Amino acid sequence: MPDSFQSQPTMAQANLLGSFPKSVRSRIFRGIASACLLTAGVAIACEPLAAQSFSLPSNSVARGPSTSPGNTPDSNSQGFAPRTPAPNAANTPPSLQTPPSSGNRGSATNALPSSGAASGQLSAGGQLPREAGQEHRVYNLSPYTGYLTKHDRPHQAVVDWIVRETGTDVWHTEPFGFMSADRDELKVYHTNEMHQVIAGIVERFVAGDKEPQVMNLRLMTVSNPNWRSNAHMLMQHVNVQSPGLQAWLLTKENAALVMNTLRSRTDVREVHAVDLIMNNGQTEKLASTRGRNYVLNVKPSPAHWPPYEPETGEIQEGFQIEVSPLLSVDGRTLDCVIKADIDQVDKFVPVELDLPLPNNQVHRTKIEVPQLVSWRLHERFRWPSDMVLLLSCGVVASPERNQSMVPLLNLSSITGTTAGRSDALMFVEFRGRASDNLTTTPLVPQIGTRVSAPNRGRY
Incomplete structure (x- = not known):
């Protein structure tokens, strides 16, 4: 029997055992010895498993409430709390790993982690590319749009004419550039050559004749x-x-x-x-x-x-x-x-x-x-x-x-x-x-009553 399982009875235990008859004391000693032998065998059998250093799978559960501070077990878990994944989860066999959730992909809790290619990567520290010497300029449109108070989106005409002049490919291919407009300003990020073309179009709006x-x-x-x-x-x-x-x-x-x-x-x-x-x-x-x-x-x-x-x-x-x-x-x-x-x-x-x-x-x-x-x-x-x-x-x-x-x-x-x-x-x-052009007949735009398709088809 290992020394760790040997123990000497205390004085109180010896006095208590002495009060029993001799036949009873012998039975008690034999039971204690059998229990010690069984405990020692279990300990010896567990020593090789501890040497392999296998971590528990991430989907294993531990019986009893969680021991982390402030964490209370769920009332529906019936005493089972999820065990935190082990640091070396890569060594977990595939059959024991947690399968990916098949829930609704639109849900934030069930959504799968997206790869870097699908979610986009932050390039150049979040700065806009300038390999072709692009510049960001803001054009003031208020001298033109200020007169068109009855038009819903008068700045859209500026964007339309810029695209007619430059074409659509320059905004969807390299070098990188973009254009955005509201009622007061036109924001453009592109090369200096492109800005020269855009400035000529904007000038025809803001410096041209404002009257109908x-x-x-x-x-x-x-x-x-x-x-x-x-x-x-x-x-x-x-x-x-x-x-x-x-x-x-x-x-x-x-x-x-x-x-x-x-x-x-x-x-x-x-x-x-x-x-x-x-x-x-x-x-x-x-x-x-x-x-x-x-x-x-x-x-x-x-x-x-x-x-x-x-x-x-x-x-x-x-x-x-x-x-x-x-x-x-x-x-x-x-x-x-x-x-x-x-x-x-x-x-x-x-x-x-x-x-x-x-x-x-x-x-x-x-x-x-x-x-x-x-x-x-x-x-x-x-x-x-x-x-x-x-x-x-x-x-x-x-x-x-x-x-x-x-x-x-x-x-x-x-x-x-x-x-x-x-x-x-x-x-x-x-x-x-x-x-x-003052005439006796009122000059009014002729607008068709037929509802047009959603696609504007401007270009």
């Missing part, structure tokens, strides 16, 4: 494009990028001659003539659309008679034009972004359907498939402000569908066809300040 300007738009259609033969020598051709588009510059005197020549033709129709009152750099819209209904589908009738009922659809037909002009500081040059969308239903193609009936007969009906003709223009032009820009969309879908004076004689409603093709012409003329 007048842009005259005149939209006409010509059935035959041979009007060019008489007007060719009066026009100066301009190169454009949009396919099928032609553009010319005319003096105001020549523009009046061309317009009078067109009005003398029988195949010319003036669709719209309007003066748009616009602030420098802002965007105004001119729209004329109407819906055309058609049979989109046939579905079973909930009343069971008639057995089937038509489901109708609607297509918006007409044109939408957006104009955004920007004057130079001296007012001699005009940059203008013109966006036009023309949609026309050429005809509705009927499709016959044979639908079954409960009495084994066939119900014959038809649906309609629209045949659309559309045309798109999105171009930026620059010309002297004392000249007139003339655009020809080519022989495309007519922006306006002719209506019969007598509704009963409107054959298009019977045949499902429209007026065909025409050469759409647009005259764009800058007329200066609104205060210098």
